[in-house]
Amino acid sequence: MFDAEKQDKKSMLLNAAAAVFSRDGYYKAKVEDIAKHAGVGKGTIYEYFTSKKALFQEMVRGSLEEYEILIRQEVDSVKGWDKKLGKLIEANIKFAANYRDLAKIVSSDPGSIGEASKKWLINERISMIKFIEDIILCGIEDSTFREVDPNITAIAFLGALGSVVGKLLFDDDPFQQSEVKQKLMDIFIGGIGKRY
Amino acid sequence: MFDAEKQDKKSMLLNAAAAVFSRDGYYKAKVEDIAKHAGVGKGTIYEYFTSKKALFQEMVRGSLEEYEILIRQEVDSVKGWDKKLGKLIEANIKFAANYRDLAKIVSSDPGSIGEASKKWLINERISMIKFIEDIILCGIEDSTFREVDPNITAIAFLGALGSVVGKLLFDDDPFQQSEVKQKLMDIFIGGIGKRY
Amino acid sequence: MFDAEKQDKKSMLLNAAAAVFSRDGYYKAKVEDIAKHAGVGKGTIYEYFTSKKALFQEMVRGSLEEYEILIRQEVDSVKGWDKKLGKLIEANIKFAANYRDLAKIVSSDPGSIGEASKKWLINERISMIKFIEDIILCGIEDSTFREVDPNITAIAFLGALGSVVGKLLFDDDPFQQSEVKQKLMDIFIGGIGKRY
Amino acid sequence: MFDAEKQDKKSMLLNAAAAVFSRDGYYKAKVEDIAKHAGVGKGTIYEYFTSKKALFQEMVRGSLEEYEILIRQEVDSVKGWDKKLGKLIEANIKFAANYRDLAKIVSSDPGSIGEASKKWLINERISMIKFIEDIILCGIEDSTFREVDPNITAIAFLGALGSVVGKLLFDDDPFQQSEVKQKLMDIFIGGIGKRY
């Protein structure tokens, strides 16, 4: 078996795992179900992953890394710090559907998944916060943004973004998507306070 | 046994459940541990709750309702729509520590806890969003706020608030708390965009 | 449940374990079979023993200790070093039937049972060898025996005894038993060499 | 492939099997490990043996037969019935080290290996007992030995021999070996009883 084939099979198993884990959650998901979903025998899973936990972690990490890379690419493709924030919203909306499984899983009981994985997840979030912080910082420097606290702003922005994207996923109405982006940008850039 | 005594014991069991569930997560938590924590026998749990799941759900609902009531009380105690938003942040920070266990649990894999509970959780969130929406709506009406989309704003606000409160819980630095409230208000009210 | 009852139940489980382990060997024996044999549910085993291995070890150790104590008591009940050796043979024959299960098990693949248990088994044997060695040593001192090497003699005696008792167990002919004792004593005391 | 080559490969596999089985015991030994040890693929084992059990049995039988043949050759090479017994001890000590693996395995839980193999093992032992019995019988006839029971004596001798050789293997002190032979002969020929 060529390395390429091996990777393909591994990918396939990871996809099946994503489907079942997101449907059933980590604890209710059965290894045998994942195997069936992938059209292979139970034992085959263990040829590629050492344990259910390892399979889960590899799946989460892989998907999340991929997601982050896509987001960063999109954001890097535009100039202007406010445009970048807009792109961040847009890209999150764009990819969210593909990764809705992941979203459900990431919010799964992290304490039960293992310390290492939990720490990795926290670091991943910190890295995304840093990424947003940098955009805000640069925006402040060239006077695109006011002198807000970059860290708090980044955290608030990420939280708001997640919350809003969750709503879109829930409503499943593609029509609203560009509208929502505009509204969220409006709120964040302009603030909700009335000015005279 | 009088009804009052019965309620007391039930309360006690719910408290023990909260402690153990939040420490171990739903799946890792053992009914026997909860019983020990409460200083009763394993069988006693089943005199007051029909199952582990029922115990869990009753605990989550009770705590969350309590939390919401506290928050609403605090918010209702001030006048001015912007002040209310400020109070909302403040109250969330204030109570978050007591309910940090709850936060961990609510973010636990909801799909695995039962459909009914999941729906209830979603409704609870919707009700909180409505509450915030109303504040914003009223603020728009009396020109405290600009004409932003109340729904999106409420969702974004709640997401940002949760994210920031999570950070405070994580950092565990009580010193920052009032400062954070100011900064978050500043961002939301004033926006991050530079005005000339 | 009183401690006495608990001990009774534990004993019962150990007996069931002895029966099944000796019939099937450590690896082929199934915990569920042991439970059925004892007339209890599978889970009950785990209320009294932490694992299959622990159950096995406790059973072997308990039985072997008991066996050794019985043997030593019998041997101590007679005077005269040669009489003691005779009694040792007699007692081994006498108790062997009750512990034939144990015999089968003790000869089971010790390496697979765990290091701790293996060492304990070796020490148990060493202690029995010492016991025989002492008898021989005392016999030499008071001129009951010739000046043979006590250690080698003890080891040889124990080996011969085990081998012969095994044969008796196999043949299952109670008639031969006292005869065999006499013959074995004759061989050991008198030697097989012709004297003129 | 010529028959000779086939036999060579089979031999090689049997050697690898002996190494792994004796290191890990029958149950813990993995077919794949044996294959790796032999430098072949897992499937190749099944070209030469029908199952793990068959491989095991063939290995045990082959080794044991070889061992017996060597022992008998050595014993046949000397004259005098007492000398033959001495040679028997000597030869057992001499070959024991090479077959220490085998010793460990033969003492493995025979009940778990299959009825056929168990019977064969018992027969093998009986045949060795017969061999010793004959020596003793002949020795009695020409007045080398006293009129002891040949069967009991043979069984006791074999047991004692095994026990003592086991000790030598354990101590691993080649220096004692000839000494031990002398002592064992002394005990058996002269007996341990003091004569006046």
Added chain:
DNA sequence: GATGAATGAGTATTCATTCAT
């Protein structure tokens, strides 16, 4: 012939729940 990827039967162990006391 030789291989090793794929397989799934087989099993120790956990823990929510019951029920006799």
Added chain:
DNA sequence: TATGAATGAATACTCATTCAT
């Protein structure tokens, strides 16, 4: 009412064996 001993359904994981290449 309160208890905790007893239970057995449920599940991750192993490894001998097969068979397409």
